[in-house]
Amino acid sequence: MQLFVKLVLAHLIGDFMLQPTKWVIHKEANKAASKFLYLHVLVHFILYMLFLWDFQKWWIALFLSMGHLIIDMAKLYVTPLFKNKSIPFFLDQILHILTIYVFVYFTNLHEQTMALFQGLDWPLVLAIVFVTTPSAIIMGKLLEGMSNQINTDHKSLPNAGTYIGIIERLFVLTFIIIGRWEAIGLLITAKSVFRFNDLKESNSRKLTEYILIGTLVSFGLAILTGLLYISHI
Structure with a gap:
């Protein structure tokens, strides 16, 4: 649970606190050609490394960063298809959190998910x-x-x-x-x-x-x- 919380915290800081509006506008205009898209992913990689605080786990940060890149790139191309722009935004965030969840609990994903649902009030x-x-x-x-x-x-x-x-x-x-x-x-x-x-x-x-x-x-x-x-x- 602690690893999941740390990685989600890193994601929130990278997506909301360390992503200037200028980057967002440039990404929406240039999509995959935007340099800020890759800079944004690099910021996430650095944050994941900082919160993991273990260089030997670099592959975790790399995997999640690549997943972040794929999801963000898909969002840039899919967003124009939606009249309500909040829909792709929330789908994007759900996919990011879901990716982290699946990665953290990959070895016992079914058991963890069942325990989560059974523990609900x-x-x-x-x-x-x-x-x-x-x-x-x-x-x-x-x-x-x-x-x-x-x-x-x-x-x-x-x-x-x-x-x-x-x-x-x-x-x-x-x-x-x-x-x-x-x-x-x-x-x-x-x-x-x-x-x-x-x-x-x-x-x-x-x-x-x-x-x-x-x-x-x-x-x-x-x-x-x-x-x-x-x-x-």
């Missing part, structure tokens, strides 16, 4: 999944009749309300699990402050009531999920 996984998209859809169904009566003449980011709801429910679930109920009150207060100007400018009682009901339902679902989880423990 599945009720917690269920709780986390439920308070995300499933809860958002349930809320949409519950408030469907009310939402049809609200005039949405204000500009808003696409699906911003859904994402805000998911994040706030994850926070509430976390606070309940760690026993910090007072933090939920702070979260409600913070949301009320941010929403105050919108409600004041709209001067709509229906919108105010709709947001209040939506907030209470959202927090209620998260609290109920949290209580069910901790009662299971």
Whole structure:
């Protein structure tokens, strides 16, 4: 586990902290012909060596660096095919971490993977999944009749309300699990402050009531999920 953590740390430093925007732009424009692509891989090789701190393990650093080069090069050519550029970005990071994982646990990959899955807290996984998209859809169904009566003449980011709801429910679930109920009150207060100007400018009682009901339902679902989880423990 320690080797895996060290190599992932080296990867994160190399990919996010030691890769200037200038390099990224140059790589996207020139792809395999970009000198910064190979300089980026060299940085990873050096970082892997530093974190391994054993010259005799140079082959580990070389193998992972070559794997990094192949994945990055594939990403440069595949990215233009995606309308949503975040998809190849996350796929790229998943492949990098997966490569490190497979390499570190190659001799007992199946046993390690099975142990990892068997060690998961599945009720917690269920709780986390439920308070995300499933809860958002349930809320949409519950408030469907009310939402049809609200005039949405204000500009808003696409699906911003859904994402805000998911994040706030994850926070509430976390606070309940760690026993910090007072933090939920702070979260409600913070949301009320941010929403105050919108409600004041709209001067709509229906919108105010709709947001209040939506907030209470959202927090209620998260609290109920949290209580069910901790009662299971």
